[in-house]
Amino acid sequence: MTARVPDGARSTAAGLVIAHGLVVNATGARRAHVVVDGGRITAIVDATEPVPAAERVIDATGRAVIPGGIDGHCHVAQTTGPWTTLDDYAVTSAAALWGGTTTILDFGIPRDSSETPLAAARNKLELAADSRCDVALHGSVITWDETVPAQLDALAALGVRSVKMYMTNRGSTMADDDTVLKVMREMVRLDGLTYIHAEHDAMIADCTQEHADAGRTGIGHLHETRPELAEEASVREVLAMAEYTGAPVYFVHQSTPRAVDLVAQARARGVEAHSETCPHYLVLDDGVYSSRFPEWYACCPPMRSPETVEALRRRFAEGSVHTVSSDHSCYDLAQKRERTDDIRQMPHGLPGVETRMPVAFTALAEAMSAAGTGRGGGDDGVRLLERFVELFAAGPARINAIPGKGVIASGYDADLVVFDPEEERAVDGTALHMGTDFSPFEGMRLRGWPQAVVSAGRVVLDGDGFHDPGPVGRFLARQGYRESHQAAGASGPGTPHALQTAGSGGGE
Incomplete structure (x- = not known):
């Protein structure tokens, strides 16, 4: 429900107020009005106070207001070997906002x-000029040579402060020890x-x-060829x-x-x-590879046994x-089905940037309920929401120094989501917006969907549908990892750099 102030009152009004919601951070929650102006949050007003004047008011009564999600692991317009994902920044960023x-x-x-590595990053920065939401970037190194240190210096100067390496995929993306x-x-x-892909x-x-x-290279054997031990051995080696x-x-x-336990032990x-x-590792198991459409689930690592999934959900809770990140890779079924006979040749990766919220929230709610810490009411319900915010937004921002x-x-x-933790919908892959024709979660009834989304102060999703803001996304130059952690709480938030200069109509 929205309301607007009369024209004569706009000179003193904020641009937007989200009123009467349960405002949830990872560290606490309270009922409040969130005041937005100029793309920033300008005040949090207790819900017992009158709603501040605003050009637009969104009534969030009975719903949660959470920080906009940060998906730390997306592959957009990515070419790997003979395969190129079918999305671009305009498509993927819009789906993210949805x-x-x-x-x-x-x-x-x-x-x-x-x-x-430097050329690859610069190419992505050019493509990202079409983004509808904010964008940050990881670099990647495959082969070491004497130019790599200077390239990493240049990446850091651009605000690219992380580098991904693959411990597998020899002959394409793998980096040696x-x-x-x-x-x-x-x-x-x-x-x-x-960043490490550990297998x-x-x-x-x-x-x-x-x-x-033995002639067992079809997609139905994917999970057999990439055992759990291979992941755990690689994690152990990289931690060393x-x-x-x-x-x-x-x-x-x-x-x-x-x-996960190996990482916890190392942290200790x-x-x-x-x-x-x-999300897919929390709600799908390796039974999908004997289903009618096993190609829907081609990803690495593959889905694991039901027992492994249940234990992972406990760690998650x-x-x-x-x-929790999507690992979004937007292939379609035609690409998936071209080489289902040989898992060594087919493209691996799942579309998921749009469904990350409800899949992760459903898995977390069920896991916390099973543990007796998140049954959905009272303090348990608040703990569930706080834990979700940590996984969905606060943790990714802090760890990635954004x-x-x-x-x-x-x-x-002012990146905000009016969130209904009780709303349940069935996933219809053809009705999603990710530039593909399927979802690995097809038909699943999931709980927890966005009712309204505010990005940089703009209402991009509400009861009237999606409002495309155009290519307004900003490139976020990240801070140093330890610099950010040491400064946490000691200074105000930084200012992201614009992908587009003022008045620009978009990328070339």
């Missing part, structure tokens, strides 16, 4: 050996964060070859390198509880390590997992 995510982090991954160790040392020097390549190559020798170099490290898409001895998981994000407080960016 799903309550107001900031995405993409990767500048070299397409092949002819593209340098020497490269990983050297990049970690450089990231310590540059106060950056090392032990030798184990996977051997296991895949055994299956190929991080401990040796002193490098902060972030593990993407962890799919097993033992991988002082290693700066973080665990990310993805109790706080051992630090962020200033001004992930918190509802005066001075922070």
